[in-house]
Amino acid sequence: MTLPFRIKRSQGWLLALAGGLFLTAGGATAQEVDLGGFIRDLSTNLGGVEPGSEEGTSLSGRLIQIFALITVLSIAPGLLVVATSFTRFVIVFSMLRSALGLNQTPPNMVLNAMALFMTFFVMQPVFDDAWTGGLRPLMTNSITEEQALREISKPFKSFMFANTREKDLALFREVSGEAQADTPVAGPEDIGWRVLVPSFMISELRRAFTIGFLIYLPFIAIDLIVASVLMSAGMMMLPPVIVSLPFKVIFFVLIDGWYMLAGSLMESYIPFAGG
16 A cells, blocks of 8 residues: 655654554554553653653653753754864865865865864863863762753863953953943853853954965965966966966975964964863
8 A cells, every 4th residue: 555645764763663652552453542541651651650740740851851962962063163173273274275276175074074183182171171070970970960061161161261352252241231341351150151152253263364364375475476477478378376286285295384284273272271
């Protein structure tokens, strides 16, 4: 028998699971199953309690926590971008590729992987502090979830606060109404995530574009020199980019550009990583 509609592959296992639970609840046929009784039996099997009781309310709270955890895991890549050094690394690498005149070399996968591993290297002291102060005690049931979340966030707030300009913090504090722009900030504990995250992102974008501008300068000089030589030689029909590209690549290799760039980017964070 064919169904009047198509079922997506991603929904198939959900339908199979729901159908199996429905048909096996009491061993009855589809016409004999009491839907209300099935829901009560399912709630009893999951939490060992009757719906509507205090323990049933606790079961609902656990389900909400599970959904919250799944939501956090789904936005984990976004958290990696907004709370770590990944933003600066990937922007600088992308601008370097544009300055060299290479469209797809190195490919995006290589640049993102290099930025990711450099981020792990820079953020390792922060991750260690978060593990030692919050996550490991939570796994041993030494502290509650609320205390663990607070302890895990402390090293990240210290890292972000140390790498954020006071001017950016003052802007968002004033716009949010938390304090006046000229009010001094004692430490990261005085700033909420609502203010700290966008301030940190703006500071990272500004530094990344500043580094990108400095990277562009020598390659623009090479382009101008090659264009001037070609025009003086009367070869106006030859695109200067074709001639200047190998010179820019060999110049970057001779000065050991990847070593200098990666080292400078990581050293700009390491003194502040422990927060």
